[in-house]
Amino acid sequence: xxxxxxxxxxxxxxxxxxxxxxxxxxxxxxxxxxxxxxxxxxxxxxxxxxxxxxxxxxxxxxxxxxxxxxxxxxxxxxxxxxxxxxxxxxxxxxxxxxxxxxxxxxxxxxxxxxxxxxxxxxxxxxxxxxxxxxxxxxxxxxxxxxxxxxxxxxxxxxxxxxxxxxxxxxxxxxxxxxxxxxxxxxxxxxxxxxxxxxxxxxxxxxxxxxxxxxxxxxxxxxxxxxxxxxxxxxxxxxxxxxxxxxxxxxxxxxxxxxxxxxxxxxxxxxxxxxxxxxxxxxxxxxxxxxxxxxxxxxxxxxxxxxxxxxxxxxxxxxxxxxxxxxxxxxxxxxxxxxxx
Amino acid sequence: xxxxxxxxxxxxxxxxxxxxxxxxxxxxxxxxxxxxxxxxxxxxxxxxxxxxxxxxxxxxxxxxxxxxxxxxxxxxxxxxxxxxxxxxxxxxxxxxxxxxxxxxxxxxxxxxxxxxxxxxx
Numbered sequence: 034x035x036x037x038x039x040x041x042x043x044x045x046x047x048x049x050x051x052x053x054x055x056x057x058x059x060x061x062x063x064x065x066x067x068x069x070x071x072x073x074x075x076x077x078x079x080x081x082x083x084x085x086x087x088x089x090x091x092x093x094x095x096x097x098x099x100x101x102x103x104x105x106x107x108x109x110x111x112x113x114x115x116x117x118x119x120x121x122x123x124x125x126x127x128x129x130x131x132x133x134x135x136x137x138x139x140x141x142x143x144x145x146x147x148x149x150x151x152x153x154x155x156x157x158x159x160x161x162x163x164x165x166x167x168x169x170x171x172x173x174x175x176x177x178x179x180x181x182x183x184x185x186x187x188x189x190x191x192x193x194x195x196x197x198x199x200x201x202x203x204x205x206x207x208x209x210x211x212x213x214x215x216x217x218x219x220x221x222x223x224x225x226x227x228x229x230x231x232x233x234x235x236x237x238x239x240x241x242x243x244x245x246x247x248x249x250x251x252x253x254x255x256x257x258x259x260x261x262x263x264x265x266x267x268x269x270x271x272x273x274x275x276x277x278x279x280x281x282x283x284x285x286x287x288x289x290x291x292x293x294x295x296x297x298x299x300x301x302x303x304x305x306x307x308x309x310x311x312x313x314x315x316x317x318x319x320x321x322x323x324x325x326x327x328x329x330x331x332x333x334x335x336x337x338x339x340x341x342x343x344x345x346x347x348x349x350x351x352x353x354x355x356x357x358x359x360x361x362x363x364x365x366x367x368x369x370x371x372x373x
Numbered sequence: 374x375x376x377x378x379x380x381x382x383x384x385x386x387x388x389x390x391x392x393x394x395x396x397x398x399x400x401x402x403x404x405x406x407x408x409x410x411x412x413x414x415x416x417x418x419x420x421x422x423x424x425x426x427x428x429x430x431x432x433x434x435x436x437x438x439x440x441x442x443x444x445x446x447x448x449x450x451x452x453x454x455x456x457x458x459x460x461x462x463x464x465x466x467x468x469x470x471x472x473x474x475x476x477x478x479x480x481x482x483x484x485x486x487x488x489x490x491x492x493x494x
Contacts, residue, residue: 049421065401065424065452072402072449073420096419104425108432 036071036088045070045092052102058109069095382416386426387435388471389416391456391464394436400451401427427454435460 036042046066050059070091077087095101382389393399393407405423408416430436437457442450456464 061452062424064450066421068400068449068451069402069420069424094419095421098421101421101425104422105428108425108428 036067036074039088041088041092042067042070045095045098048098049102049105052099053106053109058105062105062109066095382418385471386418386423387430388464388467390423390426390430391435391460391467394454394456395461395464398453398455400441400453402451404454430460433459433463435463 046063049066050063053059053062070088073091073094074084074087077090078084082090389408390404393404393411396407399407401424402420404427405418405420408418427436427438431438431454434457436454438452438454440450440452
């Protein structure tokens with residue numbers, strides 16, 4: 034019984050899955066409902082219904098897909114989810130607050146080039162995943178507007194928008210608040226710079242950990258979103274949370290590398306050093322993910338039983354981003370030469 | 374048997390699912406059919422809504438699951454659920470609550486019947 038290709042079944046499953054925001058769970062949910070429909074259709078045919086009637090009956094007995102999707106979404110809620118409007122509002126609010134409070138030095142407090150990085154990051158994802166919607170999804174993502182903020186704001190935003198436990202939320206708030214106060218005090222008394230380095234570092238570390246986790250989910254969501262391919266449904270391999278987590282390493286490393294380079298646009302030497310630094314991180318990330326998970330661009334990944342060469346082959350598409358990276362790098366060096 | 378009002382069924386879904394899983398490990402479709410069979414058709418939930426409850430129970434640690442690729446016909450794979458020790462504790466609590474609820478309802482109804490009977494005489 035090939036229900037997987039039946040148009041009505043596919044539409045029904047799509048309708049359920051499109052309402053589940055935690056896309057890493059979509060494949061499994063789809064697989065479970067598909068299995069249910071197959072059983073129900075078999076039973077219907079055995080009781081004397083035609084195949085067509087049996088499918089109608091199975092779908093009808095399951096109920097309203099919108100309500101099922103909503104109920105599943107309440108169970109499998111992503112750690113962090115922001116609608117576009119709130120994400121944009123958050124970024125505008127933070128930038129405005131910075132300009133009002135810190136005046137001319139406002140931009141220095143935001144991670145340099147964070148917004149440009151977001152666009153570039155979306156482009157990289159589009160190439161890596163072969164998904165033209167990736168660039169829009171990158172904007173829609175909660176991760177990127179939040180990641181674009183500096184340490185303190187990032188911690189505050191995560192505390193506010195995340196679906197974590199109350200304790201973690203309050204701790205995140207505290208880290209963010211202390212860090213922001215620290216930065217403000219540093220701005221008032223320049224000779225005391227460094228006093229609050231520890232708090233800034235703490236906030237950044239916190240942001241980095243969550244950034245990796247959330248970006249990993251984001252990448253998984255892009256790959257798994259929409260219609261899931263049949264062969265993915267049948268995949269026996271599951272990397273689980275660890276692989277989803279690992280998928281986030283590369284984008285975060287690239288993001289941090291780009292931020293560093295954008296911050297050093299005043300000198301070509303520094304830019305070149307930054308590019309080397311980022312290239313190294315990029316390769317390190319690729320190898321790390323290849324060794325540990327096997328396929329950075331899929332939620333369900335081949336397990337550790339695969340040979341190293343086979344696992345390295347699965348990450349080959351990542352190298353397609355290299356021309357993009359090189360073009361961007363040359364552009365940045367040219368800007369730096371022009372500026373100096 | 375006439376199906377019971379869905380609103381009545383809502384509050385007892387967890388108890389019913391855990392009770393059914395106490396007997397043996399089952400997959401979603403099997404759980405639904407088992408509930409229908411045991412209740413002689415009185416409990417007939419919208420099948421699609423059982424899975425979110427199962428997922429929530431799994432998230433809470435009351436049940437655990439595993440995928441079985443070999444079960445069923447052809448390439449069909451099924452997700453089997455089983456009750457955990459935590460789930461058994463939850464079931465004991467829910468059963469106690471249910472007994473209290475049933476007793477209270479029976480007492481109210483018995484009172485109403487007595488009153489109705491005396492009013493007629």
